[in-house]
Amino acid sequence: MRIKFIRTIYIIIIATGFIIQLSSCSTYDIKTLTPQEEVAGLTKLNEITKGDYTFYVFKKDTGSLKVGYNEVYIQLKNNTTGKYIENANLSWKPLMHMSSMSHACPYSAISKVDGANSLYKGYFIFIMASDATDYWEVTYNYTNGTDTIAKVSDKPTVKAASGKIRYQSFKGTDNTSYFLALVGPTVPKVGTNDITAYLYKKVDMYTFIPVENYTVEIDPRMPDMDNHTSPNNVNLTYDATAKIYKGKLNLSMTGYWKINLIVKDANGTVLKGDAITGTTTASSIYFELEF
Ligand SMILES: [Cu+2]
Known part of the structure; x- marks a missing residue:
């Protein structure tokens, strides 16, 4: 009798806990993030007001914008209604x-962040650092059809890249200027990593376009450990849906890795880079990772 009573109480406690968990879960699922919650974890670079509108500019990681790949986020507020567009x-x-x-640099269009209400994103691949006399100006435009509703600009500081190399610019054997920026991995791990990169070419000082159907060959090496490589790497090829180069990078242990690169055009012609063979221990273009 007593055992049965205890068991009943026990079942009620378990069931109650389960129901509470279930209800809090579904509450969470239908909860809409506020504009403030949507930018949690981002770093605000600037806010620029013109007339009825304020543009809020954020970046993904801390610190200034830098030469190479920068993920930038935007929110836009109507100051009269107090609502985000x-x-x-x-x-x-x-x-x-x-x-x-x-001159300009490679950059993306702006698109809505998946699942977000107020947040937009895109990227810049800055090709030079700003200084006292040479500066970047970014113009932001909010339009409706052919009408400009609000247009603002700012002059962001763009620092030289520091730390491990994640960006390369080079002149190809076709005499074209190329810009290659590593996007991921941002946090490398032992084993297979997804590796992603953007590759652009310069058409003129103001026009930089993504190149498609090229190949970015990778040969990861550990220069501090007899320059050994790793098996099962997959060269980067263009993913037309995601509009980015994708491959697989196998980092078989922690430490410093040099990701030697060879960029080939759609015909397989080498535009830049060297195979690691004989006395050649590194390519003229590479990325670096250390973890
Ligand atoms: Cu410049």
């Missing part, structure tokens, strides 16, 4: 003003 048609344009000339 959820279906804005946004565009941007980077331009570097230098003493004797000006």
Whole structure:
């Protein structure tokens, strides 16, 4: 009798716990993130107000914008209603003003972040650092059809890349200027990593376009350990849906890795880079990872 009573109480406690968990779970699922919650973990770079609108500019990691790949996020608020615009048609344009000339850099369009209400994202691949006389200007544009509703600009600091190399610019054997930026892995792990990169070419000072159907061959090596490599790597090829180069990078142990690169065009012609063979221990273009 007593055992049965205890067992009943026990079942009630378990069941209650289960129901509470179930209800809190479903509450969480239908909860809409506030604009403030959507930018949690991002670093605010600037907020620029013009007329009724404020543009909020964020980046993914801490610190300044830098030469190479930068993931940038935008929110746009209507200051009259206090509401964030959820279906804005946004565009941007980077331009570097230098003493004797000006030029742009590779950059993406702006798109809504998946599942977000107020947050938009895109990227810049800055090709030069700013300084006292040469500066970047980014213009942000909110349009409706052909009408400009709000247009603002800022002059962000762009620092030289520091630390491990994740960006390469080079002149190809076809005499074209290329810009290759590592996107991931951001946190490498032992074993197979997804490796992703953007590859752009310069058409003129103001026009940089992504190149498709090239190959970025990878040969990861540990220079501090007899330059050994790792098995089962997959070269990067263009994913037309995601519009990015994707491959598989096998980092068989922790430490310093040099990811030697060879970029080939759609015909398989080498544009830049060297095979690791004989006395050649590194390619002229590479990325670095250490973990
Ligand atoms: Cu410049």
